Amino acid sequence: MTTTLKDLRPVYVVGAGWHRYQNPSDNPYVALGLKATRDALEDAAIEWRAVDTAYIATALLPMAPGRAILRHLGASGVELIHIENASASGSAAFRKACIEVASGISDVALVLGVDKHGSHPRGRGEAIAGIGNLADDAIVPFTHFSLLADQYAQRHGVSHEDIARVAVKNHGNGAKNPNAQRQQARTLDEVVGGRKVSGNFTTLQCTPVGEGAAAVIVASEDAIRRLGIAGSKPIRVSGSAGRSQRVYDNPTAYDASLTAETTEIALRQAGLAPKDIDIVELHDAFTVEEVEYVEAMGFCPAGQAVPLLKEGAWDINGKCAVNPSGGLIAMGHPIGPTGVGQIGEIVLQLRGEAGLRQHKPARVGLAHMVGVGAVCYVHTLQKD
Amino acid sequence: MRALKPQLYTIPASGETPALCGGTCACGHVFFPMQRYGCEKCGKTGDALTPTLLKGEGTLVASSRVLMHARKDRQAPFVVLSVKLKGGPVVRTLLAEDTDEFLPAGLQLKACLVEVDGPADGEKRLDLRFAPAA
Numbered sequence A: 001m002t003t004t005l006k007d008l009r010p011v012y013v014v015g016a017g018w019h020r021y022q023n024p025s026d027n028p029y030v031a032l033g034l035k036a037t038r039d040a041l042e043d044a045a046i047e048w049r050a051v052d053t054a055y056i057a058t059a060l061l062p063m064a065p066g067r068a069i070l071r072h073l074g075a076s077g078v079e080l081i082h083i084e085n086a087s088a089s090g091s092a093a094f095r096k097a098c099i100e101v102a103s104g105i106s107d108v109a110l111v112l113g114v115d116k117h118g119s120h121p122r123g124r125g126e127a128i129a130g131i132g133n134l135a136d137d138a139i140v141p142f143t144h145f146s147l148l149a150d151q152y153a154q155r156h157g158v159s160h161e162d163i164a165r166v167a168v169k170n171h172g173n174g175a176k177n178p179n180a181q182r183q184q185a186r187t188l189d190e191v192v193g194g195r196k197v198s199g200n201f202t203t204l205q206c207t208p209v210g211e212g213a214a215a216v217i218v219a220s221e222d223a224i225r226r227l228g229i230a231g232s233k234p235i236r237v238s239g240s241a242g243r244s245q246r247v248y249d250n251p252t253a254y255d256a257s258l259t260a261e262t263t264e265i266a267l268r269q270a271g272l273a274p275k276d277i278d279i280v281e282l283h284d285a286f287t288v289e290e291v292e293y294v295e296a297m298g299f300c301p302a303g304q305a306v307p308l309l310k311e312g313a314w315d316i317n318g319k320c321a322v323n324p325s326g327g328l329i330a331m332g333h334p335i336g337p338t339g340v341g342q343i344g345e346i347v348l349q350l351r352g353e354a355g356l357r358q359h360k361p362a363r364v365g366l367a368h369m370v371g372v373g374a375v376c377y378v379h380t381l382q383k384d
Numbered sequence B: 001m002r003a004l005k006p007q008l009y010t011i012p013a014s015g016e017t018p019a020l021c022g023g024t025c026a027c028g029h030v031f032f033p034m035q036r037y038g039c040e041k042c043g044k045t046g047d048a049l050t051p052t053l054l055k056g057e058g059t060l061v062a063s064s065r066v067l068m069h070a071r072k073d074r075q076a077p078f079v080v081l082s083v084k085l086k087g088g089p090v091v092r093t094l095l096a097e098d099t100d101e102f103l104p105a106g107l108q109l110k111a112c113l114v115e116v117d118g119p120a121d122g123e124k125r126l127d128l129r130f131a132p133a134a
Helices: A029-044 A067-075 A088-103 A139-154 A159-175 A188-193 A220-228 A251-270 A285-298 A305-311 A338-351
Strands: A013-021 A054-055 A079-083 A108-115 A196-198 A211-220 A233-245 A279-281 A363-373 A375-382 B020-023 B047-054 B057-066 B078-085 B090-094 B108-117 B122-133
Touching: A013 A029, A013 A088, A013 A220, A013 A338, A029 A211, A029 A305, A054 A067, A054 A088, A067 A079, A067 B122, A079 A088, A079 A188, A088 A108, A088 A211, A088 A233, A088 A338, A088 A363, A088 A375, A108 A338, A139 A159, A139 A196, A139 A251, A139 A285, A139 B057, A159 A285, A159 A305, A159 B090, A188 A279, A196 B057, A211 A220, A211 B047, A220 B020, A233 A338, A251 A285, A251 A363, A251 A375, A279 A338, A285 A305, A338 A363, A338 A375, B090 B122
Parallel strands: A054 A079, A054 A108, A279 A363
Antiparallel strands: A013 A211, A013 A233, A108 A211, A233 A375, A363 A375, B020 B047, B057 B078, B057 B108, B078 B090, B108 B122
16 A cells, blocks of 8 residues: 555745746856755745755756755755756656655755756657667657647647637736746747747747746645744645656557646545646647646547637636746746646745736646646645 | 668558558557567557558548648648558558549548658658549
8 A cells, every 4th residue: 555645744845945047057056056945945944954954856967966056055964855857857857756745754854956958968768778760859848749730630620729828828827927038928929920830839929948946845734833034924735746658558648648637636635626727837848738738637528728718817817827837938948847847836926925826716737747648747735 | 762760661562552560568458669678558668569561551530631831941831641551550641643622531541652851962862642533
């Protein structure tokens, strides 16, 4: 019999911080990581010495960058664990930190995602697995998802302009987020009229990969009491699930199938149904992903995501706010920080501290990431 | 002329359609390309995995015309396809000739060989593509 997060002692997110996601710069990753970590500690109003364990999520930096960052907070001897899990690195690190605190091994954990595009480019493991491929380098991520967009549009009879409305919504949300890489609202004409990259995708329908950092502090009830953390800060982590790709009956829908089964596990663990979710931060690296995933998660029937998008159901203050941060399309996708930043956004929303992009009411949030389609993480967070 | 990727497809006698070098597991799972690491569905390995020639025929699942590509050795534009092979898995491959025409899902496709640059300077090889069936 296995144990899930809900069988263990409660865990909470008590602090969140960012270094703004941005285009690659000369600013060293150490400065990015320190800014996010210090802001998360300040948000929780705790000292670095109160942290028992630290998880560092990174997919683009060289080996073991954690100590190079965290020693500048005072080298406390805290355990440092580095996690690489493609786009879902931050989500995986968050899950492992929650499990460690829930188990009682640690009371307070830092989860820091930090990355710099181009600093230490790594290929994909699959590319050097020794198994050939007909199209080799021809299919980069935007083409993989452009193929899915063509399939979705033909299957459901929707236009590519309608799918592009995801980007209009998310650029609008990003314009209200001081930590977003892209902070400019865009019209549909601007989105579809931009430079085409593959199929009907233009650059504004694709995530920018730059640099940045995001950090959250995970704590037990004991730690919250002992450290005197303010009652308005803690947000409960009620469900956590991580899965990897299987062989599905529909081989072209593996991203959505993996999302569906991972979401179902996390919701069941938390005792929630899709209708209970107020806020979703999901992996919208490309517009079509958002419509595919809200359907896979059970927020609407297949083929209904686009009509609901046009009605404003996924807007801030709509039926369910999807990617109020701006999502990967506007907030950006520095890789390691992305999944951590999603958790931080949901925490701000559930506390009512999201400013211009506040969704009301917000009591339950869900965070979702996939990593090269091969891994998927879903977390649910709730205001007690 | 030699194949660019001989482990992935056959070069048939003139006029015939190339076949894809796939595999079948004892559990019934059909996969491409052939590999002996182990079955993705059940984990069996060794003699459970049998090389299987898959017909170079199928139907279009989706397509995308790539307009921006970072690598210098493959010039955009080109068209990428998802193809459901007859009696086989879905593979991702390239359309034989670039086009900006709409390609409807369900379009019948056939494998063919086209001349491409080989690994050595000035060398030519044959590589597999798909094209609409006549």
